[in-house]
Amino acid sequence: MGILRVLSSRGDDRAYWGSHLALAPKRIDEERAVVEAERIFAQERAKGGTAFAITKDQPHKRIDKFDVEAEQIVIVPMVRGG
């Protein structure tokens, strides 16, 4: 599994692991890919982002820890009242 998408001014920034690793622009081994995705997850959460696990045919749910089994994880940046 998975794609980590961080919503950004470019649309999104992505990290891949598991079965989606073939989509990654750089060759990277599987363990390092998971570690890298976890690092980005922790970094964005520390900045105040909120993470959601997206799995097919299941409702989207908010997550606080990196879920390696998730099909996709979307991190939205910190929000405020408009």
Added chain:
Amino acid sequence: MPQHVRTNVPYILNTTTVTSREVTWWKNYTAERYTSEPPSLYLSLSAVQREVESRRQEDWERERGEYERWQAALMTSREVAEEQAQEVLQNVLPAHIYASFKQVGYLIVPSKMHEGFFYRLFHTWDTVYTQIWYNGKEVGGACLQPREWLPATDRLLVQYLLLVGDESQFLAIANLWTVHSEPVFQWMKRRV
């Protein structure tokens, strides 16, 4: 050449009788600027004025060109980001919800916390709107924004994910307002 002649020099001078020395200077001046001294205070002032005006025009054109290039680059990068955001939306939303969004132009999210309420989300090229509906009519709106600039489709996705995944956080952060002076939001805020 006679001592005094009428020439076809520009508008300021063309009704004025000028000396042949002035005409010579004018020809030199237009051929190569500042290679000869102006013959009189009158011509000197008008030359300075023209030079100032010309430089001001050049500055303005250069600044306008820079601004237009900057704006074009910004718009291009934002259009690219918007396209990517649409791809993200398509990949994140369930297929039937995305198909419905493309068809009707808005997303419907039923409230899990408040029975009978639902949220209607849509966006223009730069603004996301969240309407709150109850009992078949629009009763209010909500506004919530990311702290950094995101394409409008990404901002729509942010609101959708928060409403689906963490509605209480959405209601706690968003600014809420009513459209029919109904005190529903005080009630909603109390129950968050």
